[in-house]
Amino acid sequence: MQKGKQNAKITKIEQQVSCPVCKKQVPYSRINAHVDIHMHRSSLKSGLADSAGSRNDKTSITDILSGSQPPMKRRKPDSSQSVIKLDDDGEEEQDEGQSLATTGAISLVKIEDSDVQKPKDKVRVDNNDTNSLRYLQRISSLPLSEKLRPKTLQDYVGQQHILSSTTGTLYKYIQLDQIPSMILWGPPGVGKTSLARLLTKSVDGKYLMIETSATKSNTQELKAVFEKAKAEYRLTKRRVILFIDEIHRFNKPQQDLLLPHVENGDIVLIGATTENPSFQLNNALISRCHVFVLEKLSSSELGLVLNRAIALLNKLRTFIWHCSRPLKLAKDAIEYIEDVCIGDTRRALNLLEMVEISSRRSKKGDDEDFTLSTEEVRNIIKNNSSNGLNSYYDPKGDNHYDTISAFHKSVRGSDENAALYYLGRMLKGGEDPLYIARRMIRIASEDIGIRDNTMLPLAIAAHDAVMKVGLPEADMALVQCCVSLARAPKSVEIYRAWNKLKSMLDENKYSMCSSEIPMHIRNAPTKLMEDIGYSKGYKYNPDYKDGKVAQMYFPQEILDQCEDKTTLKFLTGKHLGSKMDPDLELQDK
The missing domain is CATH 3.40.50.300 (P-loop containing nucleotide triphosphate hydrolases)
Incomplete structure (x- = not known):
């Protein structure tokens, strides 16, 4: 009779895989259901009690995934307790104290349908649960920034x-x-x-x-x-x-x-x-x-995001990618990533993902400390980036205008170090060097002017150097011009005079735009013009001592309308203003 039952059994070949939780060999077709039972069991509020009536085992799969508690050996449950049986073929479970990252070898063995018992209770698993194996499998191929995208406002940083x-x-x-x-x-x-x-x-x-x-x-x-x-x-x-x-x-x-x-x-x-x-x-x-x-994230906020990302990557390394060691970064290495990303969360996560992928190929032994230092992280990033580490700079956005404004004001304020800093920031960010050179030509006239007439030719020479040589060789020409402009004495006399005149012309004040040019200083290229009176009475200054003559050059109409003749003195001879900064006085004290 027993022999007849054995002949009735259907024998087939099925692939066996190792369960990442209990290490037991399970048929490939049942691995998902088997792991789901583990996940469901971890969510039960009551732990498994041992036969001697000792305290409940509080270790859950959530704790193991998060790394908050080490895995503990599972005790046999008391038969009187209502629990889900994880070992559904009746054999004693393996020791769970082993590393979850260890992967078992895939083997082909004979199994019999009559020996395979299906679980009595169906367990529903939330595929969106961040501790679900199916959830980890689904997101494993996404970029890290998508893996970590917040799902509620409470998760938003x-x-x-x-x-x-x-x-x-x-x-x-x-x-x-x-x-x-x-x-x-x-x-x-x-x-x-x-x-x-x-x-x-x-x-x-x-x-x-x-x-x-x-x-x-x-x-x-x-x-x-x-x-x-x-x-x-x-x-x-x-x-x-x-x-x-x-x-x-x-x-x-x-x-x-x-x-x-x-x-x-x-x-x-x-x-x-x-x-x-x-x-x-x-x-x-x-x-x-x-x-x-929306503001850039602070260092503490960016650090929170990076720590969340490291925790998620370690779950994936353990259960999906089967890496033997977790990803560990030194505190100063995380701070280094925060510094180079300047509040850009996506860039920080991309760099962390680059570090994680590179760490899988590390040649360190299993017994060695696998905590990545700042120098190792810096080398990984530089070796995988052709342009190195560039700070965020948009040549067409607000950053472009804000930085060139800060550069101009630093030169005007004679702070050569700040001016050099903003110059380096623009060049490192990919700013057009000709744009910077053109601005320095403007600075030479606007902020230095006649106080040092050598600065304008120097700025033009720097512009020519950039055009003829180009970067990176022309960077020193820009640096030389930048520092020279910052150290030069400042004068805004011609700048203020020109602005005052333009304002009066715009308003046609004193008929400045419509008044007739005086006859004696008009051009007389023909005899007819001479006969009409053009250039009549003009005194040629070089013919007189020291070139001084009593001669009026403004139109008479303007002089008649302007009662205060000092208004027409656009150039005052004053290079700078006369205000005193109270903050400077406090600083001196």
Whole structure:
């Protein structure tokens, strides 16, 4: 009889894999269900009690994933307790004190269908649970910045000036379940797109979000969105949020197309831009939207994001990529990444991902300390970046104008070190060196002027050097000119005189633009002009002693209208002003 039962068994070959939690060999077709049971068991509030009645075992898979507690040996559960049996083939479970990162060899063995018992209870696993193996498998191929994208406003890092529960303007709207049309303006990597998505999720399904980018949308697509928004509101009473990334890339007709639909409430517009809206967007569109300025993340905020990323990477290294060692960075190495990223979260995560991938190929032994130092992180980043580490600098954005303004003002203030700093920052960021050279030509005339007439030829020579030699060889010509301009004595006499004259000409004050040129200083190239009186009575100055003559050069009409003749003295002989800075006096004391 026993032999007949054995003949009735169906024998087949199935691949066996090692469970990353219990180390047991499990058929390949059942590994997901087997691990899901582990995950479900870890969420149970009551632990497994041993047969002697000792305390419950508090170690869960969540603790193991987060690294907060070391794995402990599992005790056999008491038969009287209601627990999920992880070892569903009746054999004793293996010791779980082994490293979870160790991978078992894949083998082919014979198994029999009658020996395979299916679990009695089906366990539902949330695939969005960050501790779920299926969730880790799903995100393993995404970029790190996408892996770590926040799912709730509580996970969002930064921008407390608008999200604070006490003073945040945007937080007040969220409390009322309302989202206004807005422009999110800030540098790259501060969370503009993430914030827009989280705002939609935070208002309990009252809004439907449609994402697009100004780099690929056209007028026809926008019109289709407007029609969809109207239909959506008629059917479900949900308003449509139109999120447009890089909205500054829209031309004027495309921006005008948004106006009536934003004003009528057909859509809620959320635009994200790295450019100054005052220069890139229509005033009519700006007036219909709130403008929220998003700031770069501080070092502490960026450190929080990096620590979260390291924890997630270590989960992936253990359960998905099967690396034998966790990723560890020294504190100063993390601070180094924070410094070079200047508040750009995306760039910080990209650099961390580069470090993580490079660390897998490390030649250090398993027994050696695997904590990466600052020097190792610096070498990894430099070896994988052709241009090295460049600070964030947008040659066409606000940073461009702000930095050149700071450079000009530092030269004007004779702070040669600050001027050199801003020059280096611009060149390192990829600024056009000819643009800098042209600005130094302007500085030579505007801020130094006649006080040192050698500075203008020097600035022109620096411009020529950049044109003829180019970077990087021409950088020293720019440095020489920069320092010379900063050290030169300053004078704004001709600058102020010229501005005063231009202002009077613009207003045609004293008929300056319409008055007749005096006859005696007019040109007389023909005999007819001489007969009319052109150039008659003109005194040729070189014919007189010291070139001095009693001769009027201003038009008589101006002299008649101007009662105070000192008004016509544009050049006062004063190089600088006469004010005293009270802060300077306090500093001297």
